[in-house]
Structures are given as structure tokens and as C-alpha cells.
Amino acid sequence: EVHLVESGGGLVQPGGSLRLSCAASGFTFSSYAMSWVRQAPGKGLEWVSSITSSGVNTYYADSVKGRFTISRDNSKNTLYLQMNSLRAEDTAVYFCANGGIVVLDVWGQGTTVTVSS
């Protein structure tokens, strides 16, 4: 069974940094593109970033481009999202999902990021 577990969320001050992780199991991680999607409190889903199976190609929403970096370690079956220069509007639950920009298959339960002073 596919299982995705996010971690690394928390409270951070504006301008700060945070790194999210997503531990994957139950499928051949290195064969799948992966993505991050976020949901601000009371709002809808927003695609954030995707990475190809090899990690060679990455894609970002305009709202996070230049501040967030997606990466993966296929030897550890883990997806990452490095978030820098955080803003209040980045406050959200961050979900990882297996799949790229085309189709998202299975989603994790999410980790909460709060940006506040």
C-alpha cells in the first residue's frame, strides 16, 4: 500500500526558513514524479511544485518561484521542500503526493506550516 508521511512543519517567523520532508513507502519511489500541494486555512488546493522521477526537472508555481526548492533522495525514498523567505501567505497545510503536474495519485496527510511573528 502506498504511504506518504510529511514532516517538518511548524511555526516560523516571516522571512524564516523551513524544510519539509515526505517519507514514501509501498511503491518504487524512484520511478515516480512527486509533488507538493498546499491548502491555506479555509481555502482550496494550490499546486506548489513538482519534480520528475530522476530529479532532473523541477516545476514551481509563480507564487513560490525563487523562494522554494523541491528535491528528492531516491536512496532514502524521501521528497523535500526547502522553503526560504517565508511569508504570512505561505501559511497552509502542505501535502505531498505521488505524481507530477499531470496526475496526483495518492496524497499524504499533510504537515502544517504557520508563518507568523
Place this chain on the structure above:
Amino acid sequence: NFILTQPHSVSESPGKTVTISCTRSSGNIASNYVQWYQQRPGSAPTTVIYEDNQRPSGVPDRFSGSIDSSSNSASLTISGLKTEDEADYYCQSYDSNSGVFGGGTKLTVL
């Protein structure tokens, strides 16, 4: 980029059929696959339709998806509504470099 527009909310009675629309603002809806995700309160999203009209294993055949090029929209139809279908539903598509979600539709089954 384009925008996917969904109705904010729909409601219907148990046993009935409901259709949720998702209209693409520019570009051909048929050019890129459309997916549909269900999100119950307090839970992560799950996929109910992928590649316009395909159901993942475990999703009942009461759920179906379609594309209408004349209206440049996709639709999710749920027949034989059950109270457990009450949730938020999001359509999703993409272009060459990014994913795009619709704003979501709250389905109330009453």
C-alpha cells in the same frame, strides 16, 4: 496559464444525481487531462477520477467524468448520492510547466 472555474457549492438529496462543472478559461479542455479529487472535512484529498474519465480502483462506478469541448468544460457526475459523498471536490489540469486546480465545489447531500 489558465483558470479552472467551479461552482462554489451544489446540493442534492440522497439517491439523486449531481453534476459538478469545471470550465477552462483559455485553451482547449481536451488538450490536457482533467482529474477530480474528493476531500472530506479534516482529511487529505483522494483521487476519484483521473485522465478525464478513469476511476482508480476502489472508487465506485457511481462516479464518472467527462469532457465537453463545446463548453470547454469537464464534469464530475455522482449518481445514487450517499451522505458519505458530502465533501469538497476539486478539478485539476495542467499546462507544460504547472499544475492548476479549480477553486473547489462543496457538495451537500441532504
